[in-house]
Amino acid sequence: MKKLKFAVILVFLFTSFYNYAQQALSPKNKVKVTGKVFEKVSKQPLEYATISIMSANDTKVIAGGITNPKGEFEVAVAPGIYDIKIEFISFKATEIKQQNIESDTNLGAVNLSEDAAQLNEVVIRAEKSTVEIKLDKKVYNVGQDMMVKGGTVSDVLDNVPSVSVDTEGNVSLRGSDNIRILIDGRPSNAINMAEALRQLPADAIDKVEVITNPSARYDAEGGSGLINIILKKGKNQGFNGTFIASTGIPETYGLSANLNYKTEKLNYFTTAGYNYRTNEGRGKTDSEYFNEDGTTKNFLDEDRDTKRIRDGFNARAGLEWTITPTTFWTNSINYQNNTGEDRDLINYNNYDASRNFTGATFRLNDGNTSSENVEYSSNLIKNFNNEGHKLTADLSISRNTDDSNSLITGTDDFNNTLNDQVQKQVQLQADYVLPIGEGSQFEAGYKGNFADLNNEYYVLDENGIALPNLSNTLEYKENINAIYTQYGFKVNKFSYLFGLRWEDTNIQVNLLDTNDFNTKKYNNLFPSAFVSYEISDQSNFSVSYSKRLSRPRGRFMNPAVNYSSNINIFQGNPDLDPSLTDKYDVGYLKRWEKVTFNTSAYYEDTKDVFSFVRSPTGEEVNGVPVILSRPINLGKEQKFGFEFTLNYTPFKWWRLNSNFNLYNVKTSGENSYTNANGELVVQNLDNKANTWFARMSSKVTLPYKIDWQLTGVYNGEQKTAQGKNLGQFGMNTSFSKDILKEQATVAFNVSDIFNSRVMRSYTYLENQTSYGEMQFRRRQFNLSFTYRFNKKKTDRDKNAPKNGGDENGGGEFPG
Incomplete structure (x- = not known):
């Protein structure tokens, strides 16, 4: 109630200020x-x-x-x-x-x-800004950024303002991984999101939209916001396309093609790519163990060497049919097939209390992975007039398989793990937009998402017998139905958008081997409100609120044990509940001739937040305590932050982009569990922490028309409930040059120049202190060649959907 009163007072004061300003500043x-x-x-x-x-x-x-x-x-x-x-x-x-x-x-x-005369000129037109800052979102145009040439979607996201990708491929927004990733406005159906993003080539992406406070039009999923990845759909007349070949060190190869043929009524588009990637990494965990009286008991140093090989093929083909001048129907099929090899070698070195070497063991995990994803999608758009009155309908059907097996050998170990996953998903969506008078708009829609996941996981001993305490069969079913409505209108220089979304969720988490059946049913209302004030044509002020939801998925829910290490193990929690977040955002946008500045202050209040906790199980392996890491519903989290994005073009040959985020996180809660000795253990996980993130990118045109881009990223140190994560710095650079009468481009880039993107952390547990490092990908060099035919470097692909709205089928913010 206090928050509601605060919001009402804030809007009242702001409206009063506006009325005064109108009287004082209105032109005569x-x-x-x-x-x-x-x-x-x-x-x-x-x-x-x-x-x-x-x-x-x-x-x-x-x-x-x-x-x-x-x-x-x-x-x-x-x-x-x-x-x-x-x-x-x-x-x-x-x-x-x-x-x-x-x-x-x-x-x-x-x-x-x-x-037509301009289109046929052999000249390069003004380059579109790599980053566009809009009032309600940031848009990152991939095609103009040479830093990601020959890379993957993970590389693309790691260059987007407010977004960061860690060395394991996990994506976070404003420092939180509690987000929702969309593909062309629809939730991604990938089982392993981090791996799926690493397999999709960067050149298949047209742009990325970052929406930190979504309206009721969007799924309520994603407590910290949405990231919408928009795939390329050529729109130029005739037959045209782009070919890209790349190679790199560590061993990497890639070949892709984007082809498009457009007539007056039909538009054929296709993207196909093959890539072979090698990721080499390393890690270590140095632990000190203590006796009951606090004296040192012994030491254990774990050194890890990893190598991942991925061999993948991606293809997407589609047809857009202009049925009538106001009716458009698009159908497409997306196919992905990936195989891989994983090698993970851990050497254990044991020391006594005086740091004298007492012995060594090893553990080798050799694994193979394979996945196949097929998706059919259909989109129908009916425009009733040129004013934005329209109806859209979407259908998506997908089937994904993800299989892996590994052989674990070591000094005292011999195990075989098998993991087979099959996911089927159907999504239905309809959106209706009706403009009402000048500057007003009504929207309503329905969305249904129906998913079925079956996961079989086995750990076999040397005789091929499944270990019952480590093996299971998980059946996960999720049915979500949602309806929404919102109304936007403009009064003078004020724009308003108010919406309400209702979602009904039915989830079944069944462990078939143990006959443990768990059903979770709940429904929620998700209001949203946005108020913006147009100070001038170049500046805006906005206030927004929305309620968001985060449902536990994937490895969070799967109780299968990650058995790559027998003393530091991970296990999902099928009894997790969803978390609810209230989001508040105050933003300001200002454009000058050479500068665009966007800043916002935000506050997030989350209940039942997910948190990973590490707990001693009470078991030991060769005298070393076994530590279990698992997610729990911690309690409450409050986050307050400040962010700004600045684009500056001091000269035509030099462009600077920067992004800075500073925030404070306060969490409260405790974890209770029973260890292997039947003892009840209660962990207090209250924590307060400040941290910050900064990114700076500079693009310079050197003599002989050579483009040079340099990007630096820093993640500040952050305290956790059980230790702290140390700061991390990384720098990337790239060079590119147009050749063959500017029909082709050669680009060379280096990721992580100083080989410094390493996750470092300290963990403090009862009777144990650990220091860990993990680097999943070392410094990488990449060389790419791009060739365009019947298409110049900066031809304007008219990618915006003909419905006049965004990729999710809705209309624009009024005004």
Whole structure:
């Protein structure tokens, strides 16, 4: 209730301030010129089209502006007779001569046609900014970033503002891995998300949208926000495409093609790629054990050497059919097949209390993995008019398999592990958008997600007999139905968007070997509210609120034991409950000629937050205590942070992008468990911590038109409930050069120049202290060659969906 009162007071004060500012700052004796700019053929709105207003028969511009994401513009001028010019790069400009403007005037819809002469010029047009900062999201355009040429989606995400990827491939947003990843507006169906992102080639991605506070239109899943990965869908007329070949050290090869053929009614698009990747890593865990009186008992040093090989093929083919000028139907099939080898060698060195060597053992894990994913998706869009009135329908059907087996040998060990997973998933979605008058919009929709996962996991002894305490068969079923509605409207310079989403969840977690059946049913309401104030054409202020949900999935729920180490093991928890988050965000956006600045202060209040805890089991292996790591519903987490993103172009040949995030996390809760000796142990996990994250990227055009990009990333030290994670620094660089009359590009990049991206941590447990390091991928060198045919380097792919909204089928934020 206090939070609600605070929000009401905040909106009241802000509205009062606005009314005062309107009276004090409103221009006198001026009228408004408004309108909308569209592309003539597809009827897509054109963002950043320029409007110039000149005195009649004079070339001097006296007023002007740019269009917003809906193609709308508004320019204030004194009454008079004017010439008006509307233009957009590579399109024919439209001029309105001798327009008499005595009062507020709406020019209506202005349709621009592509300029064929410009399209055929052998010149490179102005490059689109790599990072676009919008009021409600950040958009990262992959095609212009040479840093990720020949890389994977994980490399792409590691260059996106507010996003970071650790050395294990786990993605986090604003320092939290409690996020939802979408592909073309739909939840990814991958079983192992980190591995799936490492297998998808970067050149298959068009752009990435980061939405830190989603509206009711989106799934409630993802306590810290959404990341929407948008795949390439060529839109240029005729037959065109791109080929990319790459190689690197450690041993890496890749070959991919993006092809597109477009006619007036049909658009065929396909992406295919093969990649072979080797990741070499290392790690260690140095532990000191204590007696009951606090004196040192002994030491154990674990040294780990890892090598992962992945051999993968990805293909995607689709057809977009323009049934009528207002009806579009797109069908596509996505196929992935990956195999791999994993080698994990751990050497154990034992020492007594005086640090004298007492013996050594080893443990070798040789494994093989394979996965096959097939997905069919269909999207139907019906536009009722050019004002955004539309209906969209989506269907997605997928089947994923993920198999792995490993042979574990060692001084005293011999085991074989088998893990087979099959997931089937169906998603249905319908969205309806209805503009109501000028600047108002109503939306409503339904979404159903139905998933079925079967996981068989076995640990076999030397006789091939399954060990009952380590083997299980998991059956996981998830049915989610959701409906939502939201209404947005604009009053003067204020824009409002209020929404409500309802989700009904039915989850079954069944352990078939032990006949342990667990059903979780719950339904929740998820309100959202957004208020923005347009200070000027170049600056905005916004306040937003949303309620979010995080459901435990994957390895969080699977009780199968990760048996790669017999003294440091991981096990999922099938009894986890979802966590609920209240998110508040206050943001400010300002654009200058050479600078774009976006900052926000945010607060997140989460109940039943997931947390990993390490606990001694009471068991020992060769006198060494066994430590179990597992997720639990900890209790409560409160997070307050400040973030800013700054894009600066001091010269045409130099561009700087930076992102900074500082936050404080307070968690409270305890963990109770019974160890192997039947003893009840209670761990207090209350914790307060401050940490920060920074990224800086510089792109320079050197002589001979050589592009050079340098990126540095730092993750600050963070205290945890059971220790601390140390700071981590990494730097990447790349060079690229256009050749063959700018139809081809050669790029060379180095990931982790100083080989410094190592996860380092201290853990403090009862009777034990440990220091650990883990580096899943060492420094890597990569060389790539890109060739384009019938397509210039910066041809504008008209990727925006013809519905005039976002990739999730909804409309834009009003105004």
